[in-house]
Amino acid sequence: xxxxxxxxxxxxxxxxxxxxxxxxxxxxxxxxxxxxxxxxxxxxxxxxxxxxxxxxxxxxxxxxxxxxxxxxxxxxxxxxxxxxxxxxxxxxxxxxxxxxxxxxxxxxxxxxxxxxxxxxxxxxxxxxxxxxxxxxxxxxxxxxxxxxxxxxxxxxxxxxxxxxxxxxxxxxxxxxxxxxxxxxxxxxxxxxxxxxxxxxxxxxxxxxxxxxxxxxxxxxxxxxxxxxxxxxxxxxxxxxxxxxxxxxxxxxxxxxxxxxxxxxxxxxxxxxxxxxxxxxxxxxxxxxxxxxxxxxxxxxxxxxxxxxxxxxxxxxxxxxxxxxxxxxxxxxxxxxxxxxxxxxxxxxxxxxxxxxxxxx
Ligand code: MRU
Numbered sequence: 001x002x003x004x005x006x007x008x009x010x011x012x013x014x015x016x017x018x019x020x021x022x023x024x025x026x027x028x029x030x031x032x033x034x035x036x037x038x039x040x041x042x043x044x045x046x047x048x049x050x051x052x053x054x055x056x057x058x059x060x061x062x063x064x065x066x067x068x069x070x071x072x073x074x075x076x077x078x079x080x081x082x083x084x085x086x087x088x089x090x091x092x093x094x095x096x097x098x099x100x101x102x103x104x105x106x107x108x109x110x111x112x113x114x115x116x117x118x119x120x121x122x123x124x125x126x127x128x129x130x131x132x133x134x135x136x137x138x139x140x141x142x143x144x145x146x147x148x149x150x151x152x153x154x155x156x157x158x159x160x161x162x163x164x165x166x167x168x169x170x171x172x173x174x175x176x177x178x179x180x181x182x183x184x185x186x187x188x189x190x191x192x193x194x195x196x197x198x199x200x201x202x203x204x205x206x207x208x209x210x211x212x213x214x215x216x217x218x219x220x221x222x223x224x225x226x227x228x229x230x231x232x233x234x235x236x237x238x239x240x241x242x243x244x245x246x247x248x249x250x251x252x253x254x255x256x257x258x259x260x261x262x263x264x265x266x267x268x269x270x271x272x273x274x275x276x277x278x279x280x281x282x283x284x285x286x287x288x289x290x291x292x293x294x295x296x297x298x299x300x301x302x303x304x305x306x307x308x309x310x311x312x313x314x315x316x317x318x319x320x321x322x323x324x325x326x327x328x329x330x331x332x333x334x335x336x337x338x339x340x341x342x343x344x345x346x347x348x349x350x351x352x353x354x355x356x357x358x359x360x
Contacts, residue, residue: 005183005216006169009033011058014065014133019073021065023053026170030211038062041070041089048096048103051202055171056245056281057140060102063093064133067110071129077122086114098293099254099323100245101283106136141173143278143337148180150335151241151276155181157190159238162228164197165256166208167243167276177276178241179213186218194220195231199256201301201320225258232269240266242326244277249353251328251345252289253277257321263330272332279336284353289325297322 015022020037021044028034036052038044044066047053053062067090074085090107097103113132117125155161161182168179175183185192194213199205206222213220223231231237240262244253253259253275266273286292299318304310312318334341334349341348 004187006174006212009169009215011055011170011173012053012061012065012137014069014130016130019069021062021069023047023062024170025052026054026208027052029170029207038066039069039073041066041092044070045093045096048093054204055166056100056102056243057144057172057177057278058170059097059100060106060280061133061137061140061173063090063103064106064110064136066093067107068126068129068133072126079118079125082122082125083114086111097295099295100281102245102278102280105280109136137173140278140280141175143280144172144175144177144180145184146337147177147276147278147335148175148184150337150340151178151181151274152184152188152190154272154274154333154335154340155185155190155192155239157185158192159190160193160195160236162195162197162231162237162240162262162271163209164205164225164240164242164259164262165199166204166212167241167255168209168212170208170212171243176243177278178243178274179209180276181241182213182218183216186216192218193236194218195228195237196220196222197225197228197258197262198222199258200225201305203306204256225261228262229265229269232265232271237266237269237271240271240273242273242275244275244281245323246286246292247275247277247282247334247349248286248289248292248325248328249282249284249346249349250288251331251334251341251343251349252292252325253328253331253334254289254292254294254323254325257324260324260326260330263326267330273326273330274333274335275326275331276335279338279352282336282349282353284350289327292323292325294324295322296320 168176
């Protein structure tokens with residue numbers, strides 16, 4: 001599959017001869033398109049933690065490539081030693097960001113692959129791990145495309161769409177999740193008008209969503225997060241599309257901080273609020289959103305990041321949760337590569353959650 005909008009831009013890839021994971025450094029966008037090679041567990045952990053690579057599916061793919069690269073570098077031919085290296089590295093990488101389930105799910109899938117091939121020589125195991133990581137990336141790309149098709153079926157040509165954070169190409173392997181219907185709509189002449197929330201404090205909407213949509217020639221208008229109510233009240237928005245980092249069994253969905261506020265506004269103005277994500281984002285082990293771990297981040301992201309100078313008094317107390325949970329009753333539909341689920345979500349999500357995920 002090729003993505004006509006981004007033939008030259010790969011968010012994450014494996015540099016096989018170099019034994020490195022290569023990522024597009026998203027902290028440098030939109031100013032610079034800089035690629036970084038990651039070879040050690042520490043480099044991979046730091047790249048995920050610092051959001052050089054970000055977005056739930058993209059960090060899952062990075063972790064899958066990363067565990068392969070790290071275990072291969074560690075070498076050795078004894079399976080028990082390999083397993084020990086794998087488990088230690090996987091636990092370390094999984095600790096980089098807690099909310100997106102794709103990270104731990106990808107590592108778990110890689111571990112299952114390792115165990116399934118325990119009787120093969122080391123060279124064969126490396127090949128299997130690499131193939132599994134490539135399969136995770138490929139399946140993500142296929143899922144995004146399918147999410148785009150289902151998502152597009154919910155939208156009218158010419159619609160105004162509001163989105164929060166970045167759930168597009170940069171956050172995934174190809175078309176994105178929440179932005180996938182917009183790319184397919186662009187291919188088919190739908191003429192969408194997109195409003196991108198800037199997404200304080202790390203500005204994924206301003207830096208990334210507006211950058212990638214403009215690059216694809218899609219009509220995008222950047223707004224501050226606190227303008228969404230006005231823009232909706234003016235009748236400019238016919239649907240809200242957002243991604244997700246983890247979907248609980250009842251349909252509560254964690255996504256970038258501020259998403260639940262957008263859902264409240266959408267309900268107030270009678271605008272459909274759609275959550276789009278791959279089924280790998282469903283966590284049947286979380287009965288409701290209350291069980292989803294919410295990442296807390298450095299206060300400096302609120303007081304200093306992206307300002308020319310500090311914009312808050314020294315020592316002010318700061319609360320900086322990176323995600324919030326949108327309650328399922330504010331969600332009009334959840335769109336996955338398997339279809340469109342409407343409330344109550346439980347049955348569809350149970351059927352779609354990955355085999356073996358529940359009760360692990
Ligand atoms: O902190 P980030 O930038 O990794 O947060 C990303 C989001 O909240 C995305 O909406 C989510 O991961 C879905 S990406 C397809």
